[in-house]
Amino acid sequence: MLAALVFIALCMHPAHGQTCTEGFAFDRRIRQCIDVDECRSMPDACRGDMRCVNQNGGYLCLPRSLYNQPYRPETPAQPDPAYSDTALGFADTFPASPPRSVEPSYPRVRGTAQCILGYVVAEDGTCNDIDECETNSHHCNPTQVCINTSGGYTCSCTEGYWLIGGQCQDIDECRYGYCQQLCANVPGSYSCSCNTGFLLNLDSRTCQDVDECADEPCSHGCFNTYGSFMCNCDEGFELQEDGTNCKDLDECGFSDFLCQHRCVNTPGSFSCICPPGYYVYEDGRSCEDINECDTGNNTCTTAQVCFNFQGGYTCLDPLQCPLPYIEVSENQCMCSAENPACRDKPFTILYRHMDLSSGRSVPADIFQMQATTRYPGAFYIFQIKSGNDGREFHMRQTSNVSATLVLSRPITGPRELVLDLEMVTVNNVINFRGSSIIRLTIFVSEHPF
Numbered sequence: 332m333l334a335a336l337v338f339i340a341l342c343m344h345p346a347h348g349q350t351c352t353e354g355f356a357f358d359r360r361i362r363q364c365i366d367v368d369e370c371r372s373m374p375d376a377c378r379g380d381m382r383c384v385n386q387n388g389g390y391l392c393l394p395r396s397l398y399n400q401p402y403r404p405e406t407p408a409q410p411d412p413a414y415s416d417t418a419l420g421f422a423d424t425f426p427a428s429p430p431r432s433v434e435p436s437y438p439r440v441r442g443t444a445q446c447i448l449g450y451v452v453a454e455d456g457t458c459n460d461i462d463e464c465e466t467n468s469h470h471c472n473p474t475q476v477c478i479n480t481s482g483g484y485t486c487s488c489t490e491g492y493w494l495i496g497g498q499c500q501d502i503d504e505c506r507y508g509y510c511q512q513l514c515a516n517v518p519g520s521y522s523c524s525c526n527t528g529f530l531l532n533l534d535s536r537t538c539q540d541v542d543e544c545a546d547e548p549c550s551h552g553c554f555n556t557y558g559s560f561m562c563n564c565d566e567g568f569e570l571q572e573d574g575t576n577c578k579d580l581d582e583c584g585f586s587d588f589l590c591q592h593r594c595v596n597t598p599g600s601f602s603c604i605c606p607p608g609y610y611v612y613e614d615g616r617s618c619e620d621i622n623e624c625d626t627g628n629n630t631c632t633t634a635q636v637c638f639n640f641q642g643g644y645t646c647l648d649p650l651q652c653p654l655p656y657i658e659v660s661e662n663q664c665m666c667s668a669e670n671p672a673c674r675d676k677p678f679t680i681l682y683r684h685m686d687l688s689s690g691r692s693v694p695a696d697i698f699q700m701q702a703t704t705r706y707p708g709a710f711y712i713f714q715i716k717s718g719n720d721g722r723e724f725h726m727r728q729t730s731n732v733s734a735t736l737v738l739s740r741p742i743t744g745p746r747e748l749v750l751d752l753e754m755v756t757v758n759n760v761i762n763f764r765g766s767s768i769i770r771l772t773i774f775v776s777e778h779p780f
Contacts, residue, residue, distance in 0.1 A: 354388035449482030491519030567599030640686030744775030
């Protein structure tokens with residue numbers, strides 16, 4: 332854009348009795364007022380890089396580069412091979428043309444009007460601005476927009492374009508971070524958008540996070556995050572593949588040892604149940620035996636004795652000693668040595684009862700047997716006399732007067748075993764040999780607890 336500061340200097344010259352308007356002097360030879368050439372008569376009329384151009388009734392100071400360019404008379408609008416970036420009614424560059432006589436590159440002012448470049452004399456004698464954009468007398472190229480100014484015009488580009496090499500080219504606003512997130516460039520403009528999980532603000536540039544949890548997208552709990560959200564599930568549930576719904580977690584499928592007996596899955600949790608004869612312990616997983624004999628929840632008569640074992644109970648009838656034995660206590664029968672029928676029979680039979688868990692680990696000491704009466708010179712032999720057909724047990728003598736019954740093979744229940752554990756007393760001094768029996772009844776439970 333060339334900008335010219337135009338100075339109009341008007342001088343008064345005396346005319347020997349004849350007065351002329353400013354910029355003219357009286358010529359006595361032709362007896363009329365003629366134009367004064369201020370560029371010759373005034374030293375340094377224009378300063379700097381300005382050149383003085385005489386006008387009828389005044390002079391102009393124009394840039395030398397502008398003055399030296401050829402003048403193009405106004406003609407109907409035709410496409411120019413070259414265009415200027417900006418103008419004050421003149422083009423920056425023009426195609427080369429053959430030498431020819433040229434007119435001055437400034438508007439001619441005729442008469443006595445004193446209008447500077449870019450203005451025209453109105454009917455009332457005033458100077459009106461020439462609208463070069465309206466009269467199509469500008470030199471803006473087709474991609475530019477002409478903007479009229481006082482005394483000239485400006486070639487500019489519409490919004491969204493900038494001037495490069497004399498042409499208006501689209502500005503790629505996306506390269507300059509106009510949008511906070513997503514940007515799409517379009518000719519002369521741009522469009523902003525947001526990633527999923529964000530909304531475009533009213534400024535059409537920045538984005539704000541969407542609180543997806545407000546729409547309750549999760550079947551259980553929702554946690555909003557920047558640009559997204561996360562669903563979580565209540566205890567006992569797990570998130571499905573869709574990321575929003577929760578499904579029940581089958582805790583029982585995790586382990587076979589979650590419950591001591593049986594695990595039952597419930598929505599969001601699980602419960603342990605125990606077989607009949609047991610109750611669920613305080614830990615919610617273990618099974619404890621119900622002592623029906625203590626709770627009174629049994630069917631034994633008053634004449635019977637209630638015996639509790641793991642997972643159940645039994646009613647023991649009153650002791651009845653087989654002949655020739657006689658009852659000496661509620662759990663012991665005796666056969667007197669004075670009775671010939673008792674010869675070669677155990678001296679006493681003591682009845683005992685115990686319970687045993689099914690599948691108990693082996694080896695295990697389960698019962699102890701000991702001599703209660705000691706005789707000088709006697710020694711004792713402990714053995715299983717009957718009931719050990721499966722060889723699940725054996726006797727281990729722990730001293731000369733005691734022995735332990737050992738479970739050597741696992742036993743599964745429910746099962747009832749009767750073992751006759753014999754203690755043989757041998758006294759070689761008096762040539763005595765006798766025996767006593769403990770009749771041990773073992774109730775093996777159905778379950779290993």
